[in-house]
Amino acid sequence: MAHTIRTPGIVAGRLAEDVLAENFSDLHPPLDAHEAHVAADRCYFCHDAPCITACPTDIDIPLFIRQITTGTPLAAGKTILEQNILGGMCARVCPTETLCEEACVREMAEGKPVEIGRLQRFATDALMAHGPQPFSRAAATGKSVAVVGAGPAGLACAHRLAMHGHNVVIYEKRDKPGGLNEYGIASYKTVNGFAQAEVDWLLDIGGIDIRYGQALGHDVTLDQLSDAHDAVFLGIGKTGVNRLDGFDLDGIRPAVDFIADLRQTDDLSTLPVGRHVVVIGGGMTAVDAAVQSRLLGAESVTIVYRRAQSEMPASRYEQDLATSKGVTLVFNAQPVSANGAGAVESVTFEYTATNGSGLKGTGERFDLPADQVFLAIGQVLEDAPDALTRKGAALAADAGHRTSLANVWAGGDCSAEGEDLTVTAVAQGRDAAEAIHKSLMGEGGPANG
Incomplete structure (x- = not known):
């Protein structure tokens, strides 16, 4: 059920339905067969492939890419799913830019890795579209x-x-x-x-x-x-979320709740969004909440992270995605107070600096206008x-x-x-x-x- 908002600046339907549909279309359209072959041909098929080591599920990446080049995408899909049964989703959401693709020899030599994630999607989508999964149950154990x-x-x-x-x-x-x-x-x-x-x-x-x-x-x-x-x-x-003392005004909520509401709605035009959105945090959840706020029609969206850009948990790719959608990133600033009479109107931040004893406030403060604030400061x-x-x-x-x-x-x-x-x-x-x-x-x- 959607969160009830009593803040005047937070309304639904800021954008027309056709604009919303375009904004929330597939971030990376799937490769067709020709594109997949071209992308796969760039693989060196390394014997001691560093991309495998970088994959938490140990997928044999050179093997499945070779299977694509030989015209057997179903075999490639099975190679992936043998190690990662949710390989289709991981192909869509995994930060490949900091895992397998970052370790790719092409990345190190040319600055442009093999598109492992998109190739993984091509293979797993082909297998899932083909029909039943290629895995079966062993004889019943009675356990x-x-x-x-x-x-x-x-x-x-x-x-x-x-x-x-x-x-x-x-x-x-x-x-x-x-x-x-x-x-x-x-x-x-x-x-x-x-x-x-x-x-x-x-x-x-x-x-x-x-x-x-x-x-x-x-x-x-x-x-x-x-x-x-x-x-x-x-x-x-x-499933629990970290909160900030004093950040209990209307219009302030956990970013994960906003994302869950968005994912479950049948009509994006009914989802309320503020004019001026502030997201506090620096991980993937912060980026997802910020970008989707912009795509829903927020006029200004700002992510504020307390540490330096190099320490931001979200990858540089995700950061660049956010800025490409019009999100402003502010680093080295920590929240001090949420301001407003019943509903949030602005947030006060203090600039930070790192010294020998850790992260400290500098004493220099600034305010950001906000009618909607999302907290993305970790879960418990x-x-x-x-x-x-x-x-x-x-x-x-x-x-x-x-x-x-x-x-x-x-x-x-x-x-x-x-x-x-x-x-x-x-x-x-x-x-x-x-x-x-x-x-x-x-x-x-x-x-x-």
């Missing part, structure tokens, strides 16, 4: 695994467990699967309902049941899951059972993703202290499934902790 969360980590874990012949029940608190892919990514990166289409395709393997409206700690407990299943995997993400782990040991802001898990409880594994954002990426979550879910399978078959090691 049952609970997966909590139908996001990238949970889906990848569930699919790999199903391939091994286990029965899987996914417990999802929302009414749709997909997690971050469905609710948390800019809509111009994944158009035409691709997130749900990919989930439907994944579930065709069979043996996976999704139960919606099942929130851990509210509708179902970890003890209940442990009693009902042979193992449990937690892919619950980080919520709803994690107290019985599980934590490591910092995440669940503690060993190299095989087993938690401090012997029959419970975890992966994705809830157990990752670093960058929150779809591709990393997929890798952890897949690898946790392999560890669970070995444990259920009597090959697993002892629980840690």
Whole structure:
């Protein structure tokens, strides 16, 4: 349900419907067969390919690109999906510019890498359009695994467990699967309902049941899951958001909520946006919220990040995308106060500088007009059972993703202290499934902790 706004400057329908449709069309249109062949021909097919090392899911990139050049895109798609069952989505949203493409020899030699991400999309789209997935279930093991969360980590874990012949029940608190892919990514990166289409395709393997409206700690407990299943995997993400003291005026809200509303609306012309939008934060969520605000018709949008541009979590590509859409980036400035009588009218910032003792305010301040403010300053782990040991802001898990409880594994954002990426979550879910399978078959090691 859309957030109720009582700020006069925030209204829906700033742009005509045809303009909105154009603004939110596919950011990178797919390659056709000829374009894919031309792009693939640039690959050197390195023997010790650095792009593979840079890929969190270890896709054999030279192999799938060679398969494209030989006219077998379906084989290329299978090569990708064997390692990353959500390879279609990752091709659309993965920051390839800082992962595989940054490591590409062509990038280092010429400053222009092989377009690995677009080639991956070409191959996975071809395979998905061809028909049923090329993966099947092994003979039934009689074992049952609970997966909590139908996001990238949970889906990848569930699919790999199903391939091994286990029965899987996914417990999802929302009414749709997909997690971050469905609710948390800019809509111009994944158009035409691709997130749900990919989930439907994944579930065709069979043996996976999704139960919606099942929130851990509210509708179902970890003890209940442990009693009902042979193992449990937690892919619950980080659903809480960091907030700023004093930033409670109307017109201020978490950026993730704005993005979720946008992703779920059937009519963009009904989504309210301010005239002057300020986004506080420096990650991908900040960029997604800012760019989409501009695409909805905001007159001015400014991202304010407290550190230097070189330290901004969002890649330089994402930063350049934002500026190309008319977003202003301000660095080395931290929020001081939100100003207004009931509804936000401006935000006061203070310039920052880094010295030997860390980030400090300089005392120099400035105001930005704002009738809508999005906070994109990080998310926190919520709803994690107290019985599980934590490591910092995440669940503690060993190299095989087993938690401090012997029959419970975890992966994705809830157990990752670093960058929150779809591709990393997929890798952890897949690898946790392999560890669970070995444990259920009597090959697993002892629980840690």
